[in-house]
Amino acid sequence: MTEHCSHSDLTSCTQPSSEQVAIFLQQAADLCDKRNLRFTRLRKQVLELVCRAEQPVGAYHLLDELKQSGRSAAPPTVYRALDFLLEQGLVHRLSTNNTYLACAHPQHPHGAVFLVCSECGHTQEVHNEGVNDELDRQAKQFDFAIQHAAVEVTGLCSRCRGS
Amino acid sequence: MTEHCSHSDLTSCTQPSSEQVAIFLQQAADLCDKRNLRFTRLRKQVLELVCRAEQPVGAYHLLDELKQSGRSAAPPTVYRALDFLLEQGLVHRLSTNNTYLACAHPQHPHGAVFLVCSECGHTQEVHNEGVNDELDRQAKQFDFAIQHAAVEVTGLCSRCRGS
DNA sequence: CTATGTTATGTTATAATATAACATTATTTG
């Protein structure tokens, strides 16, 4: 999870403080309430782990953390929670490296661009209307009904380029 | 593999005939020659299987086909061949469904957009400069050096929407 | 042309990611 800030392109730019995580979890709870869905202890716990992670995390990493927290957990435990969170737009899945990260803007559905550093794993969620518009146009041309657009850009982040 | 045709946006639009596959394999051989790389029997065989596939295929599907062809083969057999073909830009990997398909334009490196039908698996490779430009711009803004952009759009193709 | 190094392939085992199937528990609702 990352904080929304006011660049010319919307983006996430900081690691979340404890307080920010708490706010995000509250927003998630409200959202589930509004949709008449259960924001269970497990789902909250998984979302919190994803939020607190400095970088996108793998499902088995989350599984380890769940186990360490004392909870009984197996792969389906974490995958089911992640599936729920994905459906609700609270987390994203990066298919290029099979990791999960909290969504920067859970309020409204959107197409996001991810800049994934191949060196350090740091990942920026960016919102780019230009890309979305272009994909919409392209899809229209092929009479293709978009369900989901995965735009995952791998490369070197600023920090890793420097060093 | 799919044929290049002259839409306003470059795209692949047909399933390849035997002849087209032969031409593609010859181009691949030439390209390897030029680069002083070995276009071995295995690599050629894997590329041909990928080309002939109606749709993007999984590695283990290719493995089965290799075995059926009488060749001794294990997972590394096919993954190594695929890695080579990926490096040479002769095939693409779709990370959203872990499949491989022949590149429509192996001549020059490029960023491609894939329209992947979630119903029938049919996949269009499309080239969209607008998307590339926008991603380049976005990367620049973050001082991010792009290595690879995976743009995979899942949805319903024209045929599947209709029915 | 053969010795030597290098590249490619064969082979076995295993890692990493994800789901199926069924049992149990918790929650909602009639």
Place this chain on the structure above:
DNA sequence: CAAATAATGTTATATTATAACATAACATAG
């Protein structure tokens, strides 16, 4: 409370991919 539904627990297994080491094929210098 009873029945229905939704969520979680649990065991097993499917799917995708790589590690590690042995052998074979090819390239090239002598």
